[in-house]
Amino acid sequence: MVLFPDVQARARAEINQVVKHDIIPSIDDRASLPYLDAVLFEVLRWHTPTPLGIAHATSQDDVYDGYFIPKGALVMVNQWALSRDEETFPDASRFDPGRHLTIDGQLKDNIVNHFVFGHGRRICPGRWFAENAVWTAMATILSIVRIDYARGPDGHEIKIKEEYTAGLSIRPKPFQCSFESVSAEREGQLRAVTSFG
Numbered sequence: 001m002v003l004f005p006d007v008q009a010r011a012r013a014e015i016n017q018v019v020k021h022d023i024i025p026s027i028d029d030r031a032s033l034p035y036l037d038a039v040l041f042e043v044l045r046w047h048t049p050t051p052l053g054i055a056h057a058t059s060q061d062d063v064y065d066g067y068f069i070p071k072g073a074l075v076m077v078n079q080w081a082l083s084r085d086e087e088t089f090p091d092a093s094r095f096d097p098g099r100h101l102t103i104d105g106q107l108k109d110n111i112v113n114h115f116v117f118g119h120g121r122r123i124c125p126g127r128w129f130a131e132n133a134v135w136t137a138m139a140t141i142l143s144i145v146r147i148d149y150a151r152g153p154d155g156h157e158i159k160i161k162e163e164y165t166a167g168l169s170i171r172p173k174p175f176q177c178s179f180e181s182v183s184a185e186r187e188g189q190l191r192a193v194t195s196f197g
């Protein structure tokens with residue numbers, strides 16, 4: 001959100017258009033906030049959390065697309081390559097939630113269950129829970145605070161290096177940023193239900 005302030009502003013504007021200004025969005029609002037969903041799907045695609053999926057093994061000899069795969073072979077799905085497939089995602093390295101929307105701003109049909117959560121019988125059973133949990137966090141945070149660059153003592157923006165951890169599951173490396181409340185009413189509600197109020 002620091003790197004893409006226009007995306008952040010559009011997501012917040014959508015929230016403020018649909019949800020009353022003194023109410024924190026709830027999961028019931030999800031269907032009415034297609035742009036926020038598009039941001040969620042793009043976050044999961046852009047630096048997909050499990051770039052090589054979860055390892056599997058073949059329980060018997062198999063042939064796939066002309067390739068012989070012996071019993072016991074380790075099989076991993078290259079989700080990173082899928083995330084960068086230019087046919088499905090033109091200009092794939094660009095963070096662009098709009099790619100998941102139709103021309104009239106609705107979510108495209110074929111998004112749910114996309115590759116981020118794996119494939120076939122062993123597809124992630126937690127995907128609905130995961131999506132709803134991340135969506136709720138995003139909606140809450142964006143409805144209450146503006147996220148921006150942190151500033152050093154001289155008032156200058158502290159740049160962010162776009163760096164990720166390596167491994168089976170990846171996430172951004174720690175970085176500094178700032179949070180500014182944009183809704184005293186919603187902030188008050190959040191503080192009332194959390195212990196840090």
Ligand code: HEM
Pocket residue numbers: 049050053054056116117118119120121122123124125126127129130131
């Ligand atoms: C953004 C969050 C998440 C991502 C990106 C994710 C991704 C994945 C992926 C790629 C797999 C492997 C699927 C395959 O082998 O084809 C998987 C499996 C699995 N996930 Fe998730 N997951 C997430 C959250 C969750 C949550 C919240 C739960 C539980 C509540 C969960 C439970 C599981 C379980 C139990 C499996 C193993 C399924 C099996 O092998 O039969 N995941 N997940």
